[in-house]
Amino acid sequence: MSAPVAIVRSVAQLRAQVGGWRDAKLSVALVPTMGALHDGHLSLVRRGLELADRCVASVFVNPTQFGPNEDFARYPRQEEKDAAALSSAGCHVLFAPTVPEMYPDGFATTVSVSGVSDGMCGAVRPGHFAGVATVVTKLLLQCLPDVALFGEKDYQQLAVIRRFARDLDIPVRIEGVPTLREDDGLAMSSRNAYMTPEQRAIAPWLIRALTGVADGLRAGAKASDLCPMAASGLLKAGFDSVDYIEVRDAASLAPAELLDRPLRILAAARLGNTRLIDNIGVEP
Numbered sequence: 001m002s003a004p005v006a007i008v009r010s011v012a013q014l015r016a017q018v019g020g021w022r023d024a025k026l027s028v029a030l031v032p033t034m035g036a037l038h039d040g041h042l043s044l045v046r047r048g049l050e051l052a053d054r055c056v057a058s059v060f061v062n063p064t065q066f067g068p069n070e071d072f073a074r075y076p077r078q079e080e081k082d083a084a085a086l087s088s089a090g091c092h093v094l095f096a097p098t099v100p101e102m103y104p105d106g107f108a109t110t111v112s113v114s115g116v117s118d119g120m121c122g123a124v125r126p127g128h129f130a131g132v133a134t135v136v137t138k139l140l141l142q143c144l145p146d147v148a149l150f151g152e153k154d155y156q157q158l159a160v161i162r163r164f165a166r167d168l169d170i171p172v173r174i175e176g177v178p179t180l181r182e183d184d185g186l187a188m189s190s191r192n193a194y195m196t197p198e199q200r201a202i203a204p205w206l207i208r209a210l211t212g213v214a215d216g217l218r219a220g221a222k223a224s225d226l227c228p229m230a231a232s233g234l235l236k237a238g239f240d241s242v243d244y245i246e247v248r249d250a251a252s253l254a255p256a257e258l259l260d261r262p263l264r265i266l267a268a269a270r271l272g273n274t275r276l277i278d279n280i281g282v283e284p
Helices: 011-023 039-051 079-088 128-143 155-167 190-194 197-202 205-218 223-237
Strands: 006-008 028-033 054-059 093-095 147-151 173-177 241-249 263-271 274-282
Touching (some): 011 093, 039 054, 039 079, 039 173, 054 128, 093 128, 190 274, 205 223, 205 263, 223 263
């Protein structure tokens, strides 16, 4: 049976713990999360423990990445369950700071990343990636791990994090971990719990739409023809709206039309009050 995860709530406590590991010549992995953990999150912890001797997972529902009409207030918070899940996965420390600990009085700094944050979720959720970049910058500097792990489900977010870590010379390896999926293909997400049974039955059409675009690209079709058809198919399947379906260069996230290099197909769509995102890669 795994030892219970240690819970720390201050930056000073976190640094003391990591400093002790450093003195013992142990390497450290960090898994930043907003809690409501599922097997996808735990796969990041398990991968972190393959790459490092010790693992820290943070649980912090970050207010600066939510828009005024988004779900900050109702985002699930379940620290006791999260701690038990992290313990079962072998995580060593849960860093669970308060909002004042992360954003003390007078906090006035924002990390903003251009280019990879443009379009898609960056257009639909103004300010979102600045909130993500700011809080993840803080977490990386608070912990200074050897490696930090992020799920590929949030692929644009992963690109933003890789960009600012490189640009700001933060000495941390950023590791993307493949998306974990339910048996019917739906990407695991904390927000899946919001859906009604009827909506949950419709949700797997999102990965089917992405797969259809990938098949079309492999057959030589253009993204500008495939993506509108995929969006229309989602609406017919029962989605309430489609924020975007786009084909982008897998590395730069520049728009792409034909399968002449590694690409990423990304989508966001809504079922009632639940916003689902997903993406898949496709190779020439």
